[in-house]
Amino acid sequence: MSKLSGKVIIVTGATSGMGLDSARLFLKEGAKVVLTGRSQEKLDSLKDELHGDYILIKADASSTEDSRRLIDETVAAFGKIDVLFFNAGVFVAQPLGTITEETFDYIYDINVKGPLFTANLALPHLQEGGNILFNTSVSNVKGMPGVSVYGSSKAALRSIVRTLAAELAPRNIRVNAVSPGPIETPIWGKTNLTEQEIEGFAAGVSQQVPLGRFGSGDEVARTALFLVSDDSSYITGAEIPVDGGMAQI
Ligand SMILES: NC(=O)c1ccc[n+]([C@@H]2O[C@H](COP(=O)([O-])OP(=O)(O)OC[C@H]3O[C@@H](n4cnc5c(N)ncnc54)[C@H](OP(=O)(O)O)[C@@H]3O)[C@@H](O)[C@H]2O)c1
Secondary structure (H helix, E strand, C coil): CCCCCCCEEEECCCCCHHHHHHHHHHHHCCCEEEEEECCHHHHHCCCCCCCCCEEEEECCCCCHHHHHHHHHHHHHHHCCEEEEEECCCCCCCCCCCCCCHHHHHHHHHHHHHHHHHHHHHHHHHEEEEEEEEEECCHHHCCCCCCCHHHHHHHHHHHHHHHHHHHHHHHHCCEEEEEEECCEECHHHHHCCCCHHHHHHHHHHHHHHCCCCCCEEHHHHHHHHHHHHCHHHCCCCCCEEEECCCCCCC
């Protein structure tokens, strides 16, 4: 039997990368999936390639108003919410001395404020036995130059996972995180890093990652599937690294 049949799952930031790979896998496993993104054009381009029971909703992860509409439209379409996968995230590198308030607010609004307030609004509709999954990052436990803002935003999510897991356990709602290391996704083309800087990082990956390579979005999606399905029914408050050993060894 499919692992997610009958489940209603919202995946934020599902127009590319790990969010899209996860949404595809959840659909394959029988879920009804709500895919969000901030670009209508990118959402529209998915219509030809996705199969299954899904809807596409334009919702900026940093906007509480959009989150409210996202929840209303999800409940109107599918009647309930079983799983929230907070995947949408942005990465900007700014070493100390160059950090701007604008970048801080941009990253924290999307990476931290959005997920927390969306969960806040979605709670009345979240089903007993459901769960919330956050996409964190290896950078919440590794000191990496230039990522004090991004890394701390992901560390905030790690903390939120523990607190919400404690709050929601009495309702049998689990809360977990998947924590990727370097994963080959379009995010690298959206950062403020130069091509040379990205190439330098990529070249260094074999030294930093015991498995010596970037991971794939699908490798993260398979872990996300484990965490949102009943296969992980006794796991809550946890963060599973998918990082080729980068933060483990
Ligand atoms: N790739 C890595 O090495 C890595 C490592 C650790 C953690 N992560 C985390 O993994 C998650 C997924 O990233 P990815 O690598 O798969 O990158 P990605 O391909 O850029 O996917 C991110 C998704 O989030 C969307 N998004 C960004 N800002 C949004 C907003 N304000 N509202 C709604 N959607 C928004 C993006 O849409 P647009 O296309 O419009 O930007 C895209 O669909 C992120 O939280 C990231 O921080 C990535």
